[in-house]
Amino acid sequence: MNQKVVIIGGGIIGCLTAIELVKKSVEVLVVEKSSIGNEASKAAGGVLFPLMPWNYESFVYGLCKNSSKYYIELEKILFDNTNIDIELINSGIQILPPFNNDEIVNWCKNNFIEAEKSSFNNHKTLLIKDIFQVNPPKLMRALKIYLKKIGVDILENSEVINFEQNYNKVIACDVKDFGKVYGDKFIIASGAWSSQINEKLSKFVYPVRGQVIQYEKSDIKLKHIIFRDGTYILQRKDNSIVVGSTLENVGFSKENVEESINFLNSRAISMIHELKGLKIEKHWFGFRPGTEKNKPIVKVDDFFDNLFLNTGHHRYGITMAPHTATSLVDYVTC
Ligand SMILES: Cc1cc2nc3c(=O)[nH]c(=O)nc-3n(C[C@H](O)[C@H](O)[C@H](O)COP(=O)(O)OP(=O)(O)OC[C@H]3O[C@@H](n4cnc5c(N)ncnc54)[C@H](O)[C@@H]3O)c2cc1C
Structure with a gap:
């Protein structure tokens, strides 16, 4: 039936x-x-x-x-049905210090994920491969x-x-x-x-607000997703750079987003100094379905x-x- x-x-x-x-x-x-x-x-x-x-x-x-x-x-x-490119990119994640190298390397080994030492802007980093x-x-x-x-x-x-x-x-x-x-x-x-x-x-299940910012386009090129201590920076195919995201227990409130935008901006600049001075072109938030x-x-x-x-x-x-x-x-x- x-x-x-x-x-x-x-x-x-x-x-x-x-x-x-x-x-x-x-x-x-x-x-x-x-x-x-x-x-x-x-x-x-x-x-x-x-x-x-x-x-x-x-x-x-x-x-x-x-x-x-x-x-x-x-x-x-x-793509075949809609002609829309969803921009699936194998970019890997590059983790900036401080991080617990042994913990991450062991976890990757146990889960058959490739990780290798690398560098970014004079930082010694760890690159986790095949992350889309x-x-x-x-x-x-x-x-x-x-x-x-x-x-x-x-x-x-x-x-x-x-x-x-x-x-x-x-x-x-x-x-x-x-x-x-x-x-x-x-x-x-x-x-x-x-x-x-x-x-x-x-x-x-409860709402957890997450804020994201996007910078104006620039000459900055990111080969990988850059990650430090909960904040990630990634680049879309049109070169725009996106930084996410906050974890805010504010219910469904849409107020006081300025603070979260400033927080993400300063975190991003501390990770990639060249972002300083770039305009934040867009920002938005969403309510995650939070769970323990x-x-x-x-x-x-x-x-x-x-x-x-x-x-x-x-x-x-x-x-x-x-x-x-x-x-x-x-x-x-x-
Ligand atoms: C800033 C931010 C960054 C994130 N980054 C990542 C990431 O990088 N990778 C990742 O894997 N996840 C990420 N997430 C988490 C991910 O977005 C969510 O876990 C996921 O979108 C939840 O999907 P959903 O369909 O349950 O919720 P939603 O996308 O919120 O969809 C639920 C839908 O239900 C509808 N709805 C609600 N109530 C009713 C009703 N009574 N009647 C009819 N319709 C109703 C709503 O309008 C809504 O459209 C991020 C989330 C946020 C906010």
Whole structure:
């Protein structure tokens, strides 16, 4: 029997989950309160690697590894179908001191990742190889076009405010100013807002604001992503330089971004002195779906047996999305 699955949220998690469902011949509707990719997913830096995996439980890296393989295939599919280059680049990450060399080298060895001594602007650095980056705004733009091409229905500017239930089954979701949307199965992929539609998640998923800045174009050329102590600097294909990102526990507040912009600017200049004097051309922020220890929630709901959760990817949702989308789809379709 043909099943209809309703996905609530059209960020990277909702979009890749939709693609994986279509591969299994499932009919999919994505309900999005704003527009596809407009929140955390578009705001991301696009590094396809957990920035300091040696600081996390191995489970976190397990969800991230091989992500670039998925994106290499997706890049081609998206380009063939949309003509949009998602700017997947194998740039590696160059770590600036101070860092614990032995800890990182051992971690890399244990995870079969190549790392070697290198240098940058007179610093002795460590280069971790085969780390990819992608351009998130382009990725999300291409995904929206591709989803439509493969037959996914998309309802934008439509906020799910409630579920209609019959004991432990969700029958429909109530969409503000639209009405009821019926389905056989429902997936919450609503990022930082997930607990607003499923209160039980409020203990586990919370917003963590992240700020990013972008400098005006210059002659500076970066061969690798440059990283020091939580801050990364990367270059897009058009040469623009992007610096990310802050971790701010301010709820959904959009106030007081000046301080975070100044913080990133001074961190970036301390890492690459040539950035001093360049204008900050753009800045933006997003609300990550924060979770303890960066462990996403990918499972069937504890009460409703046709409601599934794919949320809480915190700092690494672009990287983890391929893995959690395929795992969740296995639960949904089994
Ligand atoms: C500044 C910053 C930098 C980052 N850098 C990286 C990085 O380099 N690499 C990496 O892997 N990750 C990075 N991340 C993390 C990554 O962006 C997130 O983990 C990921 O985007 C989460 O995806 P999502 O689809 O769950 O959330 P979102 O992209 O926020 O999507 C959730 C969607 O659900 C919609 N929604 C919410 N409630 C409802 C509702 N009631 N009804 C309908 N729709 C609803 C929202 O409008 C939104 O579009 C970064 C994040 C930020 C903010």
